Amino acid sequence: MQKIEINLTVNQRSYELKVKPNKRLLDVLRNDLNFTGVKEGCGIGECGACTVIMDGEIVNSCMVLAGQARDSEIITVEDLESENGLHPIQKAFIDAGAVQCGFCTPGMILSTLNLLKENSNPTRSEIKDGLEGNFCRCTGYKQIIDAVELAAEMMRD
Amino acid sequence: MKKFNKEKRVDAHKKIAGEEKYVSDLNVSDKLIGATIRSEYAHAKIEEIIFAQDFDWDDIVIMIAADIKNNYVAMIEKDMPFLAKSIVNYIGEPIVLLAAKNRKKLDEAINNIEIKYETLEPVLTFDEALSAAENKDDLIFKQMQVKRGNFSTAVKRANFIIEDMVETSYQEQAYMEPQGVIAIPKNNDKIEIRGSIQCPYYVQNAMDQLFADTDIKINVNANPLGGSFGGKEDFPSLISGHAALLAHKAQKPVEIIYDRKEDIKTTPKRHPSRSEFRVAVNEEGRIIGLEVKLSINGGAYCTLSPVVLERAVLTFGCYFIENICIDGYALKTNTVPNAAFRGFGGPQALFAAEMMIEKIAMELNLTPLEVRQINMLKFGDKLETGQPVNYSFGLPECLQNVLHKSNYIKKYKEFKKFNIENSAEAGYLKGIGMSLARHGGGFTGSGENYMDTVAAMELLQNGKLKIITAQTEMGQGVDTAYKKIVSDFFELPYSQILIENKDTSKVPNSGPTVASRSTMVVGKLIVDNCEKIKNKVLEEQDDLSEFTKKAVDYYKTNGKLKVESTYKHPDFVKYNEKELTGYAYPVFSWSANVAEIMLNLTTYEIEVTKYFTSQDIGRAINPQQAVAQIEGGTVQGIGYALFENMYTQKGQIVNNGFIDYIIPSIMDVPEIEADIVEESYFYGPYGAKGMGELVLVGVAPAIASALINATNKLTRKIPSTPEYIFKLLEE
DSSP, X not given: OOOEEXXXXXXXXXXXXXXXXXXXXXXXXXXXXXXXXXXXXXXXXXXXXXXXXXXXXXXXXXXXXXXHHTTXXXXXXXXXXXXXXXOHHHHHHHHTTOOSSOSSHHHHHHHHHHHHHHOSSOOHHHHHHXXXXXXXSSSXXXXXXXXHHHHHHHHHO | OOOOOXXXXXXXHHHHTTOOOOGGGOOOTTOEEEEEEEOSSSSEEEEEEEEOTTSOOTTOEEEEGGGOSSOSOOSSSSOOOSSOSSEEOSTTOEEEEEEESXXXXXXXXXXXXXXEEXXXXXXXXXXXXXXXXXXXXXXXXEEEEEEESOHHHHHHHOSEEEEEEEEEOOBOOOOSSOOEEEEEEETTTEEEEEESOSOHHHHHHHHHHHTTTSSOEEXXXXXXXXXXXXXXXSHHHHHHHHHHHHHHHHXXXXXXXXXXXXXXXXXXXXXXXXXXXXXXXXXTSXXXXXXXXXXXXXXXXXXXXXXXXXXXXXXXXXXXXXXXXXXEEEXXXXXXXXXXXXXXXXXXXXXXXXXXXXXXXXXXXXXXXXXXXXXXXXXXXXXXXXXXXXXXXXXXXXXXXXXXXXXXXXHHHHHHHHHHHTHHHHTEEEEEEEEEEEEEOSSSTTHHHHHTOEEEEEEOTTSOEEEEOOXXXXXXXXXXXXXXXXXXXXXXXXXXXXXXXXETTTSOOOOOSOTTOIIIIIHHHHHHHHHHHHXXXXXXXXXXXXXXXXXXXXXXXXXXEEEEEEOOOOTTXXXXXXXXXXXXXXXXXXXXXXXXXXXXXXXXXXXXXXXXEEEEOBSOSSHHHHHHHHHHHHHHHHIIIIIOOOOEETTEEOOOSTTTSOOOOGXXXXXXXXXXXXXXXXXXXXXXXXXXXXXXXXXXXXHHHHHHHHHSSOOOEESOOHHHHHHHHHO
């Protein structure tokens, strides 16, 4: 298969890449661009560890091909911390004790980011709906839900 | 009582920033990718491995059994080979290893290998294994018996003899990060293993034996793990060997990272079990005798099955039973080897014990709570091994807590009434159930004394302290617990405390990160090391206010200070491993649990709506993370009780992804009310004892008990899937 040229904006920086069109966005991000905060948990779009935000939508990057991602804008977890410090969602995940092994955490945080963009004051049930595509095997989810509530509160202030 | 440092998890920042480096994130240049070619048959003779002649094999590294001199994975036995030589014993058993520059080359190579087999008769199911084992001893990995008193005399005195049989299924650990290692050769005579490895010294030992009689020196460096739950306790010894063999041959780094499908299909799981019990009960509902045959399916190789079995036969409920005989069998079948999983035999035994209680309640027309209260261990009682329960026994308080919080007694009656009067109209049944559970901290029996667990601590030039152990961070928060212990001891901020990498060339063998032992056993050594450093630096003074300054001065005058401590059980903790008598564990942790469920009468789906748990874990070093672990264990237990069903067909695991192996998602989480009872353990660090496994073991029986409240039928099987419930209600 012939390589194609694609342009990707990742975390506000533009990249020109020559890749096979059927290469997974997950591999482009991890292997070509070294955004290893994107994790591979299952490879078939079930677990949400590889969640990124693409053009404002949550996607499993293992289910998106490089060709489909052409000219898109991607946000990974590496984008959240800025010169001003941690993003409120990151702070909330630490404070609520929502991190254990950490492998699902980047995906959880990005799903939270998108959820709170659409709904700044979600109920616990809406939080569950927003994170249902992200599996966690350590926490039992309760502290993650607490973290999202805490983040929403901090972001509204 | 000391106040612990309130700072958050020490690894949280890296993890929320996406900066934590798991094995697949390591940037190792010039590496090859390894792959495994596996048996397609459950039991067969390998006749021939054919490498296609017209394929260019030049760039492919190949290993077969004949290339390996010490072809066994060192565990309890040496029965499991790195690669099958002439006989394969399960579907998925490794036969050939390949390594190549990229996935494409590897796939082409795989397509050019053909293996010819002569099939043999496999032993696949419990029934086959039990009947085959009656005639063939080599189908039993281990047989053991716990015995006290005389069951047959109890039978004569009994008013009721009650029998039944219950079964538990597989459970997959389903850590979010799949198994993976990378072997990096250095200067021809060294190999570094890096990976998602729960127990670096287990891998070290396995590699030392694999490469014995060579000049190759191995070191094992465990990365932070993306979850493990026991799944990366024993198995990394196998794939580390695979990667090391390929890397040594190629003299290039070789990475083997499983995809989810390969991981679920071929790595060890929780042992399926079957428990047949016969219990003698008097008219008040007191158990006066019990006989159990508890069998676990070990799969094709021994792995850790004997110790899983031992923990199972030593964990049969929280009741005083004067005459008791538990016969345990670990059986060999032609299926994927089963091994470590959080709870380690406990979940199987406790499910059986709690269903025994429920069955007695049904037969005697008592409530399940009454039967539990009549038979529950009391302070000073002796367990089946003769071990007295006369310290750190928080079970009665745990029970009081959950009964009070859940309003169990009232709801038990209300739900029964609702089910009779309103369920048809409502379309669902309600249920409330309970369980009592225990988990022994540390290795069973004399295990801890054999280990010679050593932990070290070093005072650095700048006055900082470095904690040096082999305990790995897999999400449970061990790094934070250790920093908290030291930070509290010296009243120092976290920034003054460092943790050495879990690299066997740098840390002593403080034993595996298993058996709820890291805080209780190794944590105690950390306190001992703190004492030693304090005595040297402060010369027996107690004033800690200028510790860092004095430590820097000490270093200037005396140079480096490194101390070590070795673990020994308290003197009275003695165990007879032949008779299975004495102190099976230095201390137990305890829990009482109440679950509420709704059973949909159209779909037979069960929703856990509320869960109350009270857990005696001794002193909680990190209360926030302790509660987080309780919640995590609860949800993993809900999966075990209800949906995590593994289907096998002719010995092959059929479901191998999260679409058909259903683990709990955020939608399956009930309201969980967890509280901690801190019955201090005099020998643990600040009174702490084990908790990592306790959090899971009581969950499934509490849910099964709630199902009984809803259906009036004994729950004989977990997971209790809608299909099972449908059949149960049709009976």
